[in-house]
Amino acid sequence: MDVRFIAGFAVISTTPSQDTELFVGTMGLPLRPPSSVPDAEYRYTESLEGAKHFGVWPLSEAAHACFGTQDWPSTHAVPQSSIEFEVDDVEAAAAELQQEGYHLVHPVRTEPWGQVIARFQSRDGLLLGVCYTPHLTDV
16 A cells, blocks of 8 residues: 555544634634535644644544444444545555455545545544545645
């Protein structure tokens, strides 16, 4: 697997307003909601030096992205963060992970914002993704 860069990192939060206050109010990070969903609890920036994408991701939204439900299933460890690795071939990377014994949380799919991604969890519950993100790569 050829990882090109870290495409994104997000704190997964059960208290997104409090964590947003920490990162925006206390630390002064320029986090904002997606322009397509201005009232979303999700906050992120793509203008923080050293990170392609950093965000505060509500656990309910992570559950919806992974399982299509607002609740994280009890069959999976509750993650505290998510990291996504940009690769050239998401299908091949997902297959390699499965050959190594990792179970995908969901198969390779294209998100509404154009990112192609497959997610899985590390053995201790970290939510990980292998992805191709056109707006971060094709610059």
